[in-house]
Amino acid sequence: MRCFVLAVLTVGVFASNDDLWHEWKRIYNKEYNGADDEHRRNIWGKNVKHIQEHNLRHDLGLVTYTLGLNQFTDLTFEEFKTKYLIEIPRSSELLSRGIPYKANKPAVPESIDWRDYYYVTEVKDQGQCGSCWAFSTTGAMEGQFRKNERASASFSEQQLVDCTRNFGNHGCGGGYMENAYEYLKHSGLETDSYYPYQAVEGPCQYDGRLAYAKVTDYYTVHSGDEVELKNLVGTEGPAAVALDVDYDFMMYESGIYHSETCLPDRLTHAVLAVGYGAQDGTDYWIVKNSWGSSWGEKGYIRFARNRGNMCGIASLASVPMVARFP
Structure with a gap:
């Protein structure tokens, strides 16, 4: 391209x-x-x-x-926002039920890319459904399942879209990763081969006999703290995060993205931080998106790091603790 x-x-x-x-x-x-x-x-x-x-x-x-x-x-940014973006509450606006993360390892690596350790599955495409929160959730689940179970799995976003309304989510109308974790404390999560993605909300068809993983608890970081987010990603693995998307983000192709127009206190899209690094003195996050592999750097974006919580990337970060179901 x-x-x-x-x-x-x-x-x-x-x-x-x-x-x-x-x-x-x-x-x-x-x-x-x-x-x-x-x-x-x-x-x-x-x-x-x-x-x-x-x-x-x-x-x-x-x-x-x-x-x-x-x-x-072929879309105006207003049309794009209506089709693909949602409003996600910041952690400061919610009573977080997660465990505040404190790194207990002596050193956090200066750079990490969890794709190199097979913690990250292929790039997926949410289509015209406001289900980014489900992809962010499954991405974090997939990394922790690989870490804890030494096995790879691609989990079902559709199950989360269909089955988490009673936990405060709204299918294609938006949702919240912590609500999905709370659901997954009670129900297991199927793989996408058993419960494939449809990009529309339907009746819940969860079958516990096919469930593969569950959440036992989850870590969160202090809202807006990129140092804590680095500690979390560097020691635990890919983290579910959210950010504010602006016009240029819609058309991003390559390089280290920096925005002067997005806001750190407005979150409109959930993604997955799979690592971090630096290039020519510029720190960046490695972020997996859910708009298919033709967007950005084969579905990823390098996102400026340590720029005052740019676009709110550290405002709503979490990593679930995952085990095999039941």
Whole structure:
């Protein structure tokens, strides 16, 4: 996809080029009827112009990340927010039932990528369902299951979407990772092969005979503390986190993302912090998203770290304690 974006950037006026528009629609399997085609093309053209202008700033060394065309390029940010983002309460607004985390190891590694230890499954795609919280939950579960049971499993987001309303979640209308943990203290979690993802909420079809893992408790960090989050991720494994998504995040392609417009006290999307590191003196988090592998760096984003809890990445962080069910 990067080569396609570079080809686009060599063209003077994006939206005037029919070939580029049609090629983008072909790649992302987009079809429109009549006036809607013109409407979507106009939005696409404005987004592509923004991508071009931003990437020119990157080439001048003014920003540390690039933007690119993806499956969202025909949406306004307002449309994108309605389809893909939710409102997640901060931990300070809720009575957290987790255990405050205190690192008990003598040293936390300066960098870690849990993908190298098989703690992280393949990138998934939530589709047009506000179920990011379920993907964040299963991602944290998958890491801890690998750590404790020495086995890999890809857990069911659909079970959490369908079965956790009594614990305060709302299916595709949003949810909260700690509510999912509370549910999983009482019920086991099936794998996605037994309970596959549908991207719509349906009746709960949980079958305890097929459950694979459970939550015994969970760690949380003090809201907004990136040092504590580093300790948690560095010693325990991938952590469920939430952040505020802005316009550029929607079109992120590569590099270390830094935002001046997102807010640390507004959380709109749940993701998974799978590690951290530094490049040329810039600290970053390695974050797994749930928008498919064509977004970002094969489904991931390197997210600026130690920038005052940028976008709220340390405002709602947790790691479950996981055991085999029952």
